[in-house]
Amino acid sequence: MVPESQYGSLVCGGESMNFDKIFKKWRVMILMAFLLWSVVQLKPWAGLDLQWGFDIQGGSRVILRPTNQSVELDDITSVLQNRLNVYGLRDIRVRGASDLQSAFVVVEAAGLSEGDIESLLASEGFFEGRINNITIFTGDDVRVDKAGILMRQESGTAAYRYSIPVILTPEATKKFADVTAGLFPTGMGGAYLDKPLELYIDNQLIESLQISSDLQGREVPSAQVTGGGEDKSDATTKLNTMVAILMTGSIPTKLEVVSVQKVSPTLGAEFLKSTSYAGLLAAVLVGLVLFIRYRNIEMVGSILFTTVSELVITLAIASAINWQLDLSAIAGLIITLGTSVDQQIIMTDEFLISGGKAGLKEAMFVILATFGTMIAAMLPLMFIGVGAVRGFAVTTILGLTVGYFIARPSYLAVLEEIV
Numbered sequence: 001m002v003p004e005s006q007y008g009s010l011v012c013g014g015e016s017m018n019f020d021k022i023f024k025k026w027r028v029m030i031l032m033a034f035l036l037w038s039v040v041q042l043k044p045w046a047g048l049d050l051q052w053g054f055d056i057q058g059g060s061r062v063i064l065r066p067t068n069q070s071v072e073l074d075d076i077t078s079v080l081q082n083r084l085n086v087y088g089l090r091d092i093r094v095r096g097a098s099d100l101q102s103a104f105v106v107v108e109a110a111g112l113s114e115g116d117i118e119s120l121l122a123s124e125g126f127f128e129g130r131i132n133n134i135t136i137f138t139g140d141d142v143r144v145d146k147a148g149i150l151m152r153q154e155s156g157t158a159a160y161r162y163s164i165p166v167i168l169t170p171e172a173t174k175k176f177a178d179v180t181a182g183l184f185p186t187g188m189g190g191a192y193l194d195k196p197l198e199l200y201i202d203n204q205l206i207e208s209l210q211i212s213s214d215l216q217g218r219e220v221p222s223a224q225v226t227g228g229g230e231d232k233s234d235a236t237t238k239l240n241t242m243v244a245i246l247m248t249g250s251i252p253t254k255l256e257v258v259s260v261q262k263v264s265p266t267l268g269a270e271f272l273k274s275t276s277y278a279g280l281l282a283a284v285l286v287g288l289v290l291f292i293r294y295r296n297i298e299m300v301g302s303i304l305f306t307t308v309s310e311l312v313i314t315l316a317i318a319s320a321i322n323w324q325l326d327l328s329a330i331a332g333l334i335i336t337l338g339t340s341v342d343q344q345i346i347m348t349d350e351f352l353i354s355g356g357k358a359g360l361k362e363a364m365f366v367i368l369a370t371f372g373t374m375i376a377a378m379l380p381l382m383f384i385g386v387g388a389v390r391g392f393a394v395t396t397i398l399g400l401t402v403g404y405f406i407a408r409p410s411y412l413a414v415l416e417e418i419v
Contacts, residue, residue: 022417031410034402035309038316049319053326053391054093054263056272059110061261062117068253069103075252076105082248083120084109087240093324097390098383105255108324119241122257126250128200129223131179131211136197137172139249145222149243151235154228160235161228164242173219181217199225201245202254275330283308286341299348302414307340310407314399328392336399339374343367343403344411351415371404 022028043049054061066076073096081094084107093108107121127139148165168176186194192210199207207227227242229235283304290300311333318325350363374396381393 022414025413025417027409027413031306031309031406034313034316034406038312041316041319042312048315050315051319051322051324052272053324053329054108054110055261055326056269057110058263058266059108060112060117060263061259062107062112062121063097063258063260064105064107064121064255065102065258066105066253066255071252073103073105076255079125079248079251080105080107080121083125083244086244086247087116087120104258115237116241117257117260120244122255123245124202124251124254125245125248126202127245130198130200131176132183132195134175134179136175136179137168139246141169141172142166142223142225142246144243144246146243149239151232151239153232158231159228160232161226162235162239162242164225164239164246165222166225166246167222168220170219173221176215177217177219180211180215183211183216185213185216197223271327290345294348296418299415299418302411302418303341303344303348306344306407306411306414307337309410310340310399310403311337313402313406314395317398317402318395323394323398324391325395326391328389329395332392332395333399335396336403339370339400340403340407343370343408347408347412348415351419367404367408371400374400 023032041049066073077094077096081092084092084094093106095106097104097106125139127142128135129137143166145165145167149162151160151162153160180193183193183195186192190213193213193216195211197209197211198205199209207225209224209226225242225246227235227238229238287300287304290303291297294300314333314336315325317323318329323329346366347363378393378397378400381389382397
């Protein structure tokens with residue numbers, strides 16, 4: 001330790017900072033360039049261009065485990081993403097994840113209901129049309145004509161029926177002709193064939209349609225997939241599910257629901273507001289403690305400015321890579337900001353105690369060791385993390401990297417000028 005008088009003279013002595021000289025230092029220029037880019041990227045005049053996670057804007061997070069672990073996650077996520085897009089859900093995010101033993105699919109979307117999870121996510125969605133237990137066509141053999149979709153209320157009831165026109169492939173039309181050629185007319189006047197066209201999803205019968213005897217042995221290039229619901233809402237849900245399955249095909253394997261999390265949009269907004277207020281209060285308290293320790297407003301302002309700059313640049317990078325900020329990501333930001341202030345205090349104390357740059361070598365070694373240790377701890381969480389853990393790891397790594405390579409060198413340049 002140094003004598004109190006010496007420590008005090010180092011902190012309080014000297015003239016005011018020369019800002020012209022500071023802004024000409026190349027390390028400060030790099031920080032200011034990143035800050036300028038960050039402002040353009042974040043667009044604060046338009047309300048901040050940030051992607052908020054489901055636990056901030058509200059929605060559901062569903063974690064699914066493929067029963068067949070050998071299937072490529074990209075194949076599963078592609079089908080699910082398309083299926084949810086067709087279904088009309090908003091703010092959708094589908095990605096693969098893994099731990100040391102299993103692969104998972106993480107789906108985050110606003111507006112997911114229990115029925116959606118069961119019919120859209122947990123279901124393979126393998127669609128078949130069968131006659132006399134012979135597969136005539138599958139989902140790969142049909143193309144949906146969305147313009148011709150109809151839904152109407154059944155007379156005298158609350159139930160609704162829908163019909164989806166589909167175009168069949170030549171192979172499917174020929175198979176229809178071959179199979180129906182061996183059937184027999186039945187019913188009054190022989191109006192229908194004796195075997196119906198049965199529609200299955202994942203081997204579950206969903207609809208049985210009579211075939212007009214006029215179609216016997218004919219190659220029919222189009223057909224109607226029909227169904228219904230107890231009321232308009234139920235029928236609409238089933239219609240949307242059927243269209244989504246027909247248009248996107250089946251998932252390569254069955255998926256098991258591991259967990260389902262739901263967050264109200266109101267709760268997320270309130271948390272974000274509370275976090276903002278807490279951050280402002282923390283900044284004031286940290287500034288007060290730093291002023292009591294150093295008794296130098298320029299030094300305190302430089303530490304706080306560097307920390308805020310680190311936050312802004314990290315948020316801008318997250319915006320640029322479309323990384324969603326959820327509760328865990330915000331926790332990672334808080335960790336990096338605390339680390340930022342702590343490391344700047346280490347740099348300042350070593351600089352003051354040593355009377356110059358001599359003590360900075362030891363300080364920078366400590367900072368480098370901290371940086372390397374935390375990165376090493378976060379990397380496994382980033383690659384094997386499921387759900388919230390991955391967001392925490394990615395945001396922490398971003399913040400630490402910005403701090404070590406951009407913010408710390410800039411603060412060192414300012415510190416030299418202050419002292």
